[in-house]
Amino acid sequence: MTPGNTQPINMNPVEWKKVQIAGGFWKHKSDINRFITLPAIYQQLKDSGRIESLNLTWRPGLPHKPHPYWDSDIAKWIEAASYSVGMFPDADLRDKIEDLIDKYEKIQHPDGYLNTYFLAVEPANRWTNVYVMHELYCAGHLLEAAIAHYQATGKERFLGIVRRYIDHIDAKFGKGKGKIPGYPGHPELELALVRLYRLTGEPKYLDLASFFVNQRGTQPYFFEQEALQRGEDPEQSPYKEILNKNYLPAGPYALFQAHLPVREQKSAEGHVVRAMYLYSAMADLAKEIPDASLQAACEELWQDVTERKMYITGGVGSLEISERFTFPYDLPNETAYNETCASIGLVFWAHRMLHVTGNRKYGDILEQTLYNGVLSGVSLSGDLFFYCNHLAVEWQVYYNRILRNPRMWPERKPWFDVSCCPPNLARLFASLGQYCYSYDSEGNVYVHLYIESTAEVPLPLGTVFLRQETAYPWNGNIRFTFSLQGPFQFGFLLRLPEWCPGYSIELNGSPLAAELQDSGYLKIQRVWNPGDILSLQLEMPIQLMESHPYVRMNARAKAIKRGPLVYCLEEEDMGSHLETILLDPEEVYTASFEPETLNGIVVIQGKAWKKDTSDWEGVLYRSRPATLIPVLLKAIPYFCWGNRSRGNMTVWIASK
Ligand SMILES: [Zn+2]
Numbered sequence: 001m002t003p004g005n006t007q008p009i010n011m012n013p014v015e016w017k018k019v020q021i022a023g024g025f026w027k028h029k030s031d032i033n034r035f036i037t038l039p040a041i042y043q044q045l046k047d048s049g050r051i052e053s054l055n056l057t058w059r060p061g062l063p064h065k066p067h068p069y070w071d072s073d074i075a076k077w078i079e080a081a082s083y084s085v086g087m088f089p090d091a092d093l094r095d096k097i098e099d100l101i102d103k104y105e106k107i108q109h110p111d112g113y114l115n116t117y118f119l120a121v122e123p124a125n126r127w128t129n130v131y132v133m134h135e136l137y138c139a140g141h142l143l144e145a146a147i148a149h150y151q152a153t154g155k156e157r158f159l160g161i162v163r164r165y166i167d168h169i170d171a172k173f174g175k176g177k178g179k180i181p182g183y184p185g186h187p188e189l190e191l192a193l194v195r196l197y198r199l200t201g202e203p204k205y206l207d208l209a210s211f212f213v214n215q216r217g218t219q220p221y222f223f224e225q226e227a228l229q230r231g232e233d234p235e236q237s238p239y240k241e242i243l244n245k246n247y248l249p250a251g252p253y254a255l256f257q258a259h260l261p262v263r264e265q266k267s268a269e270g271h272v273v274r275a276m277y278l279y280s281a282m283a284d285l286a287k288e289i290p291d292a293s294l295q296a297a298c299e300e301l302w303q304d305v306t307e308r309k310m311y312i313t314g315g316v317g318s319l320e321i322s323e324r325f326t327f328p329y330d331l332p333n334e335t336a337y338n339e340t341c342a343s344i345g346l347v348f349w350a351h352r353m354l355h356v357t358g359n360r361k362y363g364d365i366l367e368q369t370l371y372n373g374v375l376s377g378v379s380l381s382g383d384l385f386f387y388c389n390h391l392a393v394e395w396q397v398y399y400n401r402i403l404r405n406p407r408m409w410p411e412r413k414p415w416f417d418v419s420c421c422p423p424n425l426a427r428l429f430a431s432l433g434q435y436c437y438s439y440d441s442e443g444n445v446y447v448h449l450y451i452e453s454t455a456e457v458p459l460p461l462g463t464v465f466l467r468q469e470t471a472y473p474w475n476g477n478i479r480f481t482f483s484l485q486g487p488f489q490f491g492f493l494l495r496l497p498e499w500c501p502g503y504s505i506e507l508n509g510s511p512l513a514a515e516l517q518d519s520g521y522l523k524i525q526r527v528w529n530p531g532d533i534l535s536l537q538l539e540m541p542i543q544l545m546e547s548h549p550y551v552r553m554n555a556r557a558k559a560i561k562r563g564p565l566v567y568c569l570e571e572e573d574m575g576s577h578l579e580t581i582l583l584d585p586e587e588v589y590t591a592s593f594e595p596e597t598l599n600g601i602v603v604i605q606g607k608a609w610k611k612d613t614s615d616w617e618g619v620l621y622r623s624r625p626a627t628l629i630p631v632l633l634k635a636i637p638y639f640c641w642g643n644r645s646r647g648n649m650t651v652w653i654a655s656k
Pocket residue numbers: 339340341342419420421422424
């Protein structure tokens with residue numbers, strides 16, 4: 001069944017501090033994030049001059065000229081590290097965070113302004129180019145970091161520093177006389193402002209977020225007005241390429257989702273990370289205000305993205321040039337851009353839409369994106385990262401065709417000049433607990449993600465302590481144990497993933513019926529007793545997936561999927577010419593756990609076919625089909641490709 005859209009609901013996530021990842025697949029990932037990724041990123045922040053830039057000591061001629069994005073990289077690291085110390089006290093990490101806060105405190109301008117690049121490099125040009133200079137974007141990341149730090153430590157110092165900056169921005173931007181009627185070139189501050197509103201209850205922060213979102217795309221175009229203010233002809237501006245009216249069918253400002261007021265934007269256009277953050281902010285406002293027209297706009301954009309412009313991995317943004325969406329069903333595999341941050345942004349948006357509608361389809365995409373397009377962004381070792389996440393790799397393509405963009409290189413790297421992705425991954429993984437559970441004012445507990453964890457769920461009548469145990473995503477067996485003060489009535493709702501053809505539930509060893517809601521969640525409403533054990537078995541068959549027939553790159557190809565995991569073939573297992581392999585739809589493929597392979601994974605194996613090339617010597621084309629010879633197929637989860645020797649890879653496999 002396909003769940004329909006539901007009305008706004010009063011569902012809220014259980015906050016990150018109340019959910020402990022307790023074991024299994026994600027405990028291992030969380031530990032790597034904490035012990036390897038966070039220190040590795042800190043070292044890169046140091047080596048690249050980002051941390052030194054906070055002393056405002058840079059002068060022309062010196063190396064490490066500060067860059068307009070740098071505050072965002074530092075802020076995302078502070079945010080991630082704050083979640084970590086909030087869960088696991090760590091004096092060294094705490095000192096590193098406090099040192100960065102000291103630096104920010106020292107350089108803050110008396111009027112509250114706080115952007116390292118402008119303070120160090122262009123002090124006279126503050127707020128003159130919010131189109132491309134990322135001032136408001138960096139402010140958003142500083143604010144998210146400050147909120148996380150406050151939640152983790154209870155200390156108000158950093159939040160106080162950044163609130164002064166936000167109050168400065170609030171005084172500068174808006175509709176009043178002498179105010180700048182502009183909005184961020186790169187959305188992010190909007191999300192952070194809603195978060196600050198939720199923390200403080202101060203309506204002005206929600207109003208400012210609302211102003212930024214509602215002002216976007218109105219005429220006259222702010223970015224043009226801003227160029228005129230700088231004394232530039234917008235048609236002749238340095239961003240002429242962007243402004244070229246033939247560049248994007250929806251108009252030049254579509255690149256920054258500023259071509260139309262947001263409620264009139266019917267298709268997802270332009271730079272994908274900007275789009276994901278903007279749509280996340282729209283969903284936040286749709287929930288908080290609440291605003292049905294913003295919700296409707298989000299739902300239409302969601303449909304466009306997930307039904308026409310998303311890879312099976314949850315990768316979004318197929319085009320390298322301007323990191324943007326192209327047209328429906330244009331999903332090339334080797335040249336897929338799929339920035340890791342774009343998939344992280346899709347997780348953010350999905351999570352927010354889930355809390356606007358309660359509909360499982362958002363949870364399904366959240367999970368699909370998390371386990372594939374996001375998780376592929378970091379190596380199993382935790383210190384190497386993909387900026388782009390291709391769905392097929394033929395190494396010769398990168399040597400011969402697109403060498404110029406190092407971000408497209410199909411091998412994870414320790415860092416990038418534009419290094420948004422590594423700290424974005426770190427903050428998502430460090431706060432993953434908040435994506436697992438929700439509750440509502442009617443006394444219902446929701447489980448969105450099957451991750452081994454413990455949680456404290458605050459229901460109106462009392463707290464539910466629960467423990468989830470599972471080897472998911474390797475199998476679909478999940479067990480919940482409830483620790484309660486006494487008998488306690490509440491509804492327990494479990495996301496039934498769309499890919500799951502069957503399930504069973506047992507309570508304390510006896511079969512139990514659950515009611516499948518229109519939302520796609522299985523509901524069990526009863527009086528629960530201390531020590532109750534609920535078991536859920538989700539069938540997790542191997543599925544051979546097809547693309548919409550209009551995805552021309554995948555004609556006659558299938559992808560292997562099991563549960564939330566997309567699989568791929570790698571040269572290490574199948575040889576370099578992956579294009580010669582054919583799946584056999586008649587074959588019953590099997591899943592088995594290999595503890596020694598890639599830190600322990602479930603591999604998929606079975607009979608496939610390979611085109612025999614031995615009689616093609618000296619022939620490029622012929623009318624006689626290639627002879628097929630049987631071959632043993634071995635597929636590995638997509639997220640862990642590229643962790644062995646350098647080689648080719650493909651998700652989409654030709655089918656017999
Ligand atoms: Zn990125």
